[in-house]
Amino acid sequence: MPQKKISIRIDGELVTALEGQTILQAAQEAGKAIPTLCYLEGLSPAGACRICMVEVAGTERLLPACTTPVQEGLAVTTVSARLTQYRRMTVELLLIERNHVCSVCVSNGHCELQAMATSLGITNTRYWYDFPTLPVDMTHERFVLDHNRCILCTRCVRACAELEGANVWDVGGRGIHTRVTSDLAQPWGESPTCTSCGKCVQACPTGALAEKGAAVEEMTKRTDRLTRLAGSKRAQP
């Protein structure tokens, strides 16, 4: 059944969208960039990072572009002083939560968090750093999990479950003590379900998941391959 076409406004501009699309998808198709972190095209949206919050006419509340479906007549504002302030604060909060020391990070220069901070003009944080003491899981023969760099976007969890079907990753603990866990909180290297496919590593926006042997700045991610893979999987009957 062909999807119904509807009209919405994004930042004042009239845009045609398909029913069932999210605001983010409609905006991207119209060539409008809404910043995202936990969203990865091809994976189900999580709505966790709150970077893509947008203003929608008629409601006081901000809505995440990645999970909110479009409706006929919707009028969205993607850039405003308030949104920019909140996006900056969100990134600041992520930066202070864990030990994001770019200068010694494998993903330095190729990190989505770093790029987001740069694009938002963040040069310092106004809150104290937390400096938590976090482990690094080196048990896997090919990959490393460094909790110090994790922003809990759960892209690894979704990539593993939705693209590989292995369900190695999940989220354990709660609140500020939330951690990504492999299987039943076992060391990654002992996971009987991991296929060592490396999709999680490619999905990870920061240096939290990396290939062993990569030195500072050497870890580049190919998220586009995951998106393509997801597209071809969906195309299969």
Next chain:
Amino acid sequence: MSPILDIAAFNSVREAGLAKLVPTAPRVAIGMGTCGRGNGADGVFNAFASGIERSGMDVRLVGVGCLGACYQEPLINVRLPGGPLLVLNQVKINDVPRILHDLHRGTISPESIYCKVEAWDHITGHISYGRGYPDVPNWDEVAFFKGQKKIVLRNCGFINPEDIEEYIGVGGYQALYKVLIEGRPDMVIEQIKAAKLRGRGGAGFLTGNKWDFLAKAKSEQKYIICNADEGDPGAYMNRNEIEGDPHALLEGMIIGGYVMGATEGIIYVRAEYPLAVHHIQRAIDQASEYGLLGDNILGRGFKFNIRVVEGAGAFVCGEETALIASLENRAGRPRPRPPYPAQKGLWGQPTSINNVETWYNIVPIVTKGATWFSDTGSAKSSGTKVFSLVGKVHSTGLVEMPLGTPLKTFIYDIGEGGSTPGRAIKAVQTGGPSGGCIPQEMFDTPVDYESLQQIGSIMGSGGMVVMDDDNCMVDVARFFIEFTHSESCGKCVPCRVGLNKLLRILNGITRGTVGMRDRLEAMEELGRMIRDCSLCGLGQSAPNPVLTAMRHFRDEFEEHLRAHRCRAGVCQDLALSPCENSCPLRMNIPRFLQLYKERRHDDAFLSVIFDNPLPASTGRVCQHPCENRCRRTSIDAPVNMREVHRRIADEILFTDRFDDLAARVAARKLDASGRKVAIAGAGPTGLTAAFYLALLGHDVTVFDEKSEAGGMLRFAIPEYRLPRAVVRREVELIERLGVKFVFDTRIGFDIPLNDLADRFDSVFISIGTWKESWLYLPGTELKGVYPALPFLESSAKKEAVRLGRRVAIIGGGNAAIDAARTAMRAGAEAIVVYRRDRKDMPAIEEETVAAEEEGVRFMFWSAPHRIIGDAEGGVKALEMVKTRPGEYDKSGRRRPIMTDEIQRIECDTVVLGVGETFDTDFCRASGLALQEGGTIVVDRFSLETSRASFYAGGDVITGASNVSNAMDFGKRAAKNIDERLMGESRWEAIFPTFVYAHKVPDEPNHAARHVSPALAPKTRAKTQDEVVVGMEPEAAWEEAGRCMRCDIKVPAGVS
């Protein structure tokens, strides 16, 4: 029991149930909810059981739910055949034999009865128990129940929750029967829509609309869920409802299941509510047995089942998508909506989730109709709501009130005001961790969804936590953030990291480790961001307690941040001990007590004088807030700190030790700074500032319009309370530090302020409230009407005042009492007229008692009406209007309301002691900004005025206050002036240090509180001799030993 399949079977169960409720034998029903059991209801039940067995009496003993009056637990109700239901409160095991004896006798002794119920409207049915006991108040005449309307709690406390027959007996399951027979589900939904019932979980979504969504959803499987995951701190109405009346929930859900076309019902209840789980499970079993659940309900062919799922206690599982995740055996984390549960809920099927209390309202609406329901409550919020009224309120418990009832009704009428005498209620927290703090000024707010939201709070599940002066609002905000922080699921960034950050800042404030002013702005910004950006209701509402506390109690936040002070004494890291924290001068009280106990009298004196430069005066006239906070009170009575400190001061000031110790104080002076400071006013504020500024090495000159130093201490407080010699001696010590005094010189008149600015580096204005507020009464122009202060001043100067034989004094403050006692000493009769109650008087209690002893008469609840003159223009009589107690005002006292009754007393003199004010007009001319009331505008913390290098403090800032508050201003002004003059803080350098024992006494001194002896009332009332004679040295030594040393902090885990 076989399933009920027809109306005859149903009716026979109903008859049986009714017979159990109104038996022909005596019935004793024990409130066995968790609250009752917590207060010993189990023991009472067992005592009754064995007592009944032993005596062989025919008494029906059952356990019932709770009536709501938690502060009266254990509650039981007893009924003798034909008589009313009698509710007995706070029943102990020891009372059981007496009650059994009464039952045997056939009459209950009226003095043990809390209230009676002659007839009860169960909504689904009506029971007339019987009449009698005319002297016992009916239940709705008891303050706690007055105005309550029991719709949700219609059966709680009356029926046995473990017996389905009793529920059917009061008309239960009749609504279900009716709905099934009528077979028009759409009509029921219309009825609920028309009733305007709104979800009782907090958000207030219209239940009828919610039901409509599910009814219209097309699916093989549809679920309805009862959300009993009640988790707000301080809210427990859902627990009580399920414990006391589980079948009403089931009936509501079965009706809901039928009209929405659901296939299964699930009750998601906290595992922490074992009794509720037990009762609801038993109710389900019984309902299935009686054919009210199962494949063929009431023989009408409707199939429906309900099961119970116990939640593990995560707060976030109260959020509907997280609750569904939990039911699906996944971690309780919310997901973004849409899709809404009505579209895609449990196992992907359409689902409707309603709060426990919403379900309880279904049966009444079906039974009585939509109009009946919407008649109760306000226009947009119909019906009633159960609130848990807890905290610092006298009567606590579950209160069911019509929506729209103002907050003050809950707190002052039902709750009967504060729980601790002398503490004013300052706020109520509604809606738990998602709600906000509402200050006392806003207690007129009606409690409904919209009104509470407007002022930044929410109704939530109905928690109402009342707070008074002993609660620190910063700590309250911190507590709720700590709660939501630990309950955050961790999925979205604002809630996970933002709350952590907020908690860290709040922790820093309560521990005194952050001092930056912009922290408040940062917290507000963060709070708004968490509110606007979080994924689910938990995060979106979590900052409410902080945002509202900061909005309404910003003072407290600033005081913590800038002065490192917690007035409530809750934030322990900011205080040395409760007494030190309550002292305006923050005297190290445990230190001087310990030094005196070690018999180091010189050191004790130095400890005192460096904290408080007027120790002998304050030792006589301070209001001693320290005693109100003393922890010794929990054993017997507070330590008499003021009198010990008077003793310490007197021992040095009035003996040959004076010269030596005055020299030792002067030896601590810092080198001369070359800076000159002028002080306007030689009252306690000015003297204190002069003392410290001189010690800091500045050249200090004090100006005063009077001819002697001391201000109010010298000229307002009578000789018999504070002898002149005492003030003179203290001033002498200050003079020895090099302070110069210029008397008979009025600043702003004799010397313009601008001149002072030229001659001095800094000016401190600390003039007193010498102007008496005038009371505009007919007759005040008559001869023989005096304002209290000039009257006291004249007698202090030993000037002749024409005093008659009968003096009436209007007012209840210290000036009024002083005036009365002075009049007595001048040989007159004195009568004090006060418009409120005795306990509301601002005067020091000891002084009031002393005045009574000396023969001063008091008339309370009397407001002056007019003064009647005689032919010569003198006073003949005073007419007063009788007042009666009205509503509570901001000070926590009842406002006096005028009545029509006029009283008259014959008198020839009237003294007006209704408050003092000041004259600050001269300041305006010199460019100092004034507030509307005439007080000088200053920064609350630095005491800087609007003009550079000018400072002001004392009564001129606050209005008339008391000695120690005034001195506190002097102390802080000295610190700030010095810091500004010298560019650095040198404050600590002037204080000596002391080495003394830091050990908690193994055993506190068991001596009773020592009181300083006083002269006999008869002899003293005729003289100006000091009334209170100082304590004997040994008594003072023993008194010092009564201190429990709260200043010693032992790290956790070390004993």
